[in-house]
Amino acid sequence: MSEQEIYKGLAGVPVDYTAISKVNPETNSLLYRGYPVQQLAANSTFEEVAFLLWNGELPTDAELAAFEEKERSYRGLEHHIKRIIDELPLTAHPMDVVRTAVSVIGASDPTTADDSREADLDKSLRLLAQLPSIVSYDQRRRRGLHFVEPRDDLGYSANFLFQTFDEVPELPVVSAFDVSMILYAEHSFNASTFTARVITSTLADLYSAVTGAIGALKGALHGGANEAVMHVFDEIGTADRVGPWLDEALSTKRKIMGFGHRVYKNGDSRVPTMKAALDTLVDYYERPDLAELYDALEADFVGRKGIYPNLDYPSGPAYHLMGFDTEMFTPLFVASRVTGWTAHILEQRAANALIRPLSVYNGVDERDVPVKD
Numbered sequence: 001m002s003e004q005e006i007y008k009g010l011a012g013v014p015v016d017y018t019a020i021s022k023v024n025p026e027t028n029s030l031l032y033r034g035y036p037v038q039q040l041a042a043n044s045t046f047e048e049v050a051f052l053l054w055n056g057e058l059p060t061d062a063e064l065a066a067f068e069e070k071e072r073s074y075r076g077l078e079h080h081i082k083r084i085i086d087e088l089p090l091t092a093h094p095m096d097v098v099r100t101a102v103s104v105i106g107a108s109d110p111t112t113a114d115d116s117r118e119a120d121l122d123k124s125l126r127l128l129a130q131l132p133s134i135v136s137y138d139q140r141r142r143r144g145l146h147f148v149e150p151r152d153d154l155g156y157s158a159n160f161l162f163q164t165f166d167e168v169p170e171l172p173v174v175s176a177f178d179v180s181m182i183l184y185a186e187h188s189f190n191a192s193t194f195t196a197r198v199i200t201s202t203l204a205d206l207y208s209a210v211t212g213a214i215g216a217l218k219g220a221l222h223g224g225a226n227e228a229v230m231h232v233f234d235e236i237g238t239a240d241r242v243g244p245w246l247d248e249a250l251s252t253k254r255k256i257m258g259f260g261h262r263v264y265k266n267g268d269s270r271v272p273t274m275k276a277a278l279d280t281l282v283d284y285y286e287r288p289d290l291a292e293l294y295d296a297l298e299a300d301f302v303g304r305k306g307i308y309p310n311l312d313y314p315s316g317p318a319y320h321l322m323g324f325d326t327e328m329f330t331p332l333f334v335a336s337r338v339t340g341w342t343a344h345i346l347e348q349r350a351a352n353a354l355i356r357p358l359s360v361y362n363g364v365d366e367r368d369v370p371v372k373d
């Protein structure tokens with residue numbers, strides 16, 4: 001056995017610089033291009049945040065108008081993408097559907113191999129604009145409903161909800177959804193973003209990197225946790241059942257989904273903002289029972305373990321209240337995080353080094369292959 005030190009899970013290992021976001025667990029803060037994410041959530045739209053992540057600065061009025069016009073013109077879904085989605089069985093997880101759709105878009109785009117910054121920015125905007133059509137189409141086909149064409153007189157979040165539910169939502173719902181999109185957009189070298197950077201580092205195209213990132217986000221230790229939180233809520237049922245449920249879960253060493261974080265050990269900087277958005281939804285939909293369950297599980301688990309909620313904890317019940325099926329929650333995360341992933345793809349390409357760490361061999365010693373007579 002070798003004595004060489006390894007860094008399991010790359011925990012605590014800085015592997016590159018980034019100018020896109022700064023996660024600071026000491027001050028419990030998160031900055032996108034220098035701006036606190038809480039301020040962006042309060043004062044900006046998701047479209048402005050996407051522009052900021054890609055370009056480094058918030059847009060001027062003229063830049064925003066041009067950006068929004070282009071985004072709205074890219075929202076439609078080509079017929080062959082709908083056909084391919086239709087051919088996927090309803091037993092397929094929606095993350096598999098969104099991953100397949102992005103892969104097909106990449107296979108169909110004649111500019112896939114063009115890795116200039118300009119071409120990659122255009123692909124990024126197309127993905128941003130088309131993901132709501134993909135996610136809402138999949139949500140609706142699972143309910144036996146027809147595709148709702150996008151509207152170009154609605155902002156990103158209002159249109160996303162309109163395409164999903166076939167009605168223009170009221171402002172508190174649009175605002176809460178937009179806040180969730182802003183908070184999910186970017187978080188430095190998380191597992192899916194790092195996956196996108198690894199794929200980009202081989203000089204593969206943007207669609208390959210985004211497709212791989214979607215695969216990495218699916219897992220329950222990462223983006224899949226927002227879906228898993230809702231399954232936990234369904235399992236527990238009501239606030240008075242939290243104690244016995246936790247006794248049983250902890251006795252079998254279950255991970256409690258929506259709690260804990262690799263970087264934040266004293267709470268996730270985004271949770272208070274998303275919890276406030278959840279509170280407005282609880283009032284709007286008159287569901288105090290859900291807030292009671294949320295608070296009871298948080299208080300009991302934090303009290304026992306000192307492990308705090310992450311962003312997926314308030315986002316799961318928020319998407320539930322908005323009316324999304326539970327399996328659609330992680331695709332919503334994809335729709336937002338595509339901004340961060342593509343910003344990192346651009347950054348990786350601009351100062352590339354092949355990402356190829358070392359492993360320490362701990363298998364059997366060298367030996368000869370038996371020679372057969």
Ligand SMILES: CC(=O)SCCNC(=O)CCNC(=O)[C@H](O)C(C)(C)COP(=O)(O)OP(=O)(O)OC[C@H]1O[C@@H](n2cnc3c(N)ncnc32)[C@H](O)[C@@H]1OP(=O)(O)O
Pocket residue numbers: 009220221222223225254255256257258259260261262263307310311312
């Ligand atoms: C947007 C996002 O992707 S945020 C992350 C979403 N993921 C989740 O919510 C899944 C649940 N959480 C977890 O599994 C973990 O907290 C992770 C994977 C997010 C972070 O993990 P790590 O930094 O590797 O911490 P690690 O898993 O080593 O945890 C340290 C200790 O806390 C425990 N712990 C951490 N999170 C949890 C949890 N949610 N439930 C129960 N125990 C936990 C671990 O079991 C471990 O205990 P031990 O030292 O007795 O073995």
Ligand SMILES: O=C([O-])CC(=O)C(=O)O
Pocket residue numbers: 184186187189190191222261262263310311
């Ligand atoms: O940073 C992480 O490891 C996970 C996370 O919170 C995110 O990707 O938003």
